[in-house]
Amino acid sequence: MELDLTDIKLLKLLQEDATMSTKEISLKLHKSIAAVHERIKKLKKSGYIKKTVAILDRQKIGIGLISFSQVFLKAHTFEVLNEFEEEVSKFPEVMECYQMAGSYDFMLRIATKDMDTYHQFLRNKLAVLPHVNTVQTYFVLSETKSETAYHF
Amino acid sequence: MELDLTDIKLLKLLQEDATMSTKEISLKLHKSIAAVHERIKKLKKSGYIKKTVAILDRQKIGIGLISFSQVFLKAHTFEVLNEFEEEVSKFPEVMECYQMAGSYDFMLRIATKDMDTYHQFLRNKLAVLPHVNTVQTYFVLSETKSETAYHF
């Protein structure tokens, strides 16, 4: 499936605010309500729109600490990488997990209540995973920008 | 404003899927439609729900490269930090910007079409910002997990 200019505009709008009604969007895009509706349906079905979610204020819900952890593994075979990915993904504290090119193996973004909770997570969950060699953690002092919308 | 158990369940549901109708939610939470509606309204008004957005498939929309850049500044005065934050936040390629504790100053998550686009961004936009001393970039090979929902 190929996107035309209207699809792109539509995706960009929904990326910023998914609460807009089909009617509002139809006015902005100069299309009919039915046309917009069909396009959205198609974009969801074809996987361009993966999901629509509410973004919460993390401080307010008690997530006070964000940290980035660089994880080095002891080995780099297919099985080791796969097992680590599988296990680390199960932790609710791990918001993001990336395999990296360069000097370390994985980068994790970890969200916890506070430093103490992070400490428990590191000692009892992350560090005890098999194949983990070392973990280097950097803590976030302040969040300047945090976007979910891509510019394309 | 304090959250009760129903609020927390509600937020957790909306974090995973914000397309659910008030009726569906009311069935899951064993409350009336009106009660759920009022709670959502209140949670939005009080800022617990910051926004609701569509999450797109980044590969499909042509965002092929994610990278993390660690930025070191030349100075660390209030003005320098502020100016850097302000300028770097304007770049659409910068999805996230965090001031860090530890050995580097800022951590950026950068989304671009490909390596060439990243290169242009680095040379023409990021590296030429005033006060930037060095930039160290790590590229993402694969995305194992990417969540927007906090577990609280």
Add this chain to the structure above:
DNA sequence: GCAAAAAGCAAGAAATTATTCGGAAGAATT
């Protein structure tokens, strides 16, 4: 170059959902 097929769109009808309102029940405060 023309006809058939396909895709896209607007308008309206039907189904569903969001929103508002009055009032009841319970908890907290005085």
Add this chain to the structure above:
DNA sequence: AATTCTTCCGAATAATTTCTTGCTTTTTGC
């Protein structure tokens, strides 16, 4: 005990979504 405050509910209605139909435009094959 009275009062205020909050939360909740059901019902009414306002609005929106969703689907259908028919028309127009574009594409494809001959």
